[in-house]
Amino acid sequence: MLCAQSSIGANILKKYIINKKGFSLIELLIALTILAIIVAISSDTFKNVLEKAGREMGIMSTQMDSFVGFGMLTYDIEHAGYGLPESFRSTISYNEASTSPASNYNDAPSGIPRPFVLGNNTGLNSSDYLVIKSILAATNNACTKWTYITFENKPFPKLWSSSNQNLVNGNRVIVIKPPKDIYSSNELIIDSDGNFYTTFNSANFPSDFSPKNEGERYMIYGVDTSTDLRMPFNRTDYYIKVPTTSSVPSRCSPNTGILYKATVNHANGTLNEMPILDCVADIQVIFGLDSNEDGVIETYSDDISSLTANQIKKRIKEVRVYILTHDGRKDNSYTYPASTITIGEFGKGREFNLSSIIGTGWQNYRWKQHIIVVKPKDL
DSSP: OHHHHHHHHHHHHHHHHHHSSSOOHHHHHHHHHHHHHHHHHHHHHHHHHHHHHHHHHHHHHHHHHHHHHHHHHHHHHHTTTTTOOSSBSSOOOOOOOOSTTGGGGOOTTTOOOOSEEEETTOSGGGOOEEEEEETTSSOSSSTTOEEEEETTTTTOOOOOSSGGGSOOTTOEEEEEEOOSSTTSOOEEOOOTTOOOOEEOOSSSOOGGGSOOSTTOEEEEEEEESSSOOSSSSEEEEEEEEOOSSSOOOTTSOTTOEEEEEEEEOTTTSOEEEEEEEEEEEEEEEEEEEOTTSSSSOOEEESOOTTOOHHHHHHHEEEEEEEEEEEESSOOTTOOOSOSEEEESSTTOSEEEEHHHHTOTTGGGSEEEEEEEEEOOSOO
């Protein structure tokens, strides 16, 4: 368009050059005025093109961030409960998260770890705080590896044919005695000194953590590469937070925060935070429950605080996560059609009032509710 409009002005000048010996002052002013108008129109058009491209890039960036972040969340939910003990061989004392609010969801010092713990409406803007406990709920190289040791082959644990699947000497591991039948539970091995974990050794696995009877097989799960364990599992928390060391990106609406995935550090119980999604206004979690344990979901609930670890493993068949964000940055030419959004389903969750929570300008953002539905695999 810019080239076409510029050529019009050039043709006007060319006409005067060919047909006349020169320009009068009035003719020159007319030609310059026409050129100025054309340039002004072209500039506005170009500006509009840039603004539209900027909006589209912002939306695309948000969607890419969502894809990555939601993939992490889905993986953690799918594997909640993996490798968790259901009972302890003897009295146990362990630690967990050391700072609030994470410490509010501890099972320490002696509780059976729950695969899911939920802080219902306890976070930013009354959002939920989701805790997932699992051997796999970490980012180290040891937690994805496992093996076993038998009475007949001790002190040598099973080594896999692919070396990159094997635990490394020095890895911190827990040992689980599997249930002998459907009426018993798996058992965390604890030695005579009260230690609930040991150090992996492929040539001489500790006898206190090895089978005592013929035909027995113990499962060995990697938990951390080299740090002594404060708890016999890994843990990751999901929550919305406004960071204190840096600001929320400028494209985000006021009163939104960042969705974090945070793993509990075995060294001291603090959180290793990883920002996974910007511009988040709310997160709500609803569980599909098989209340009578017949394999069918009978009800949906956003409160599992009364369930034991064993009940959580048996009854939760589905986890639904609702995340409220907006695509792109503020757009004064756009108006969102409603001042409230229902975050959740089945009469659970909450009504999110954009006008009162977000405040001035709420209507100029493209609000979007993301729904993630996951069926846990390892409960």
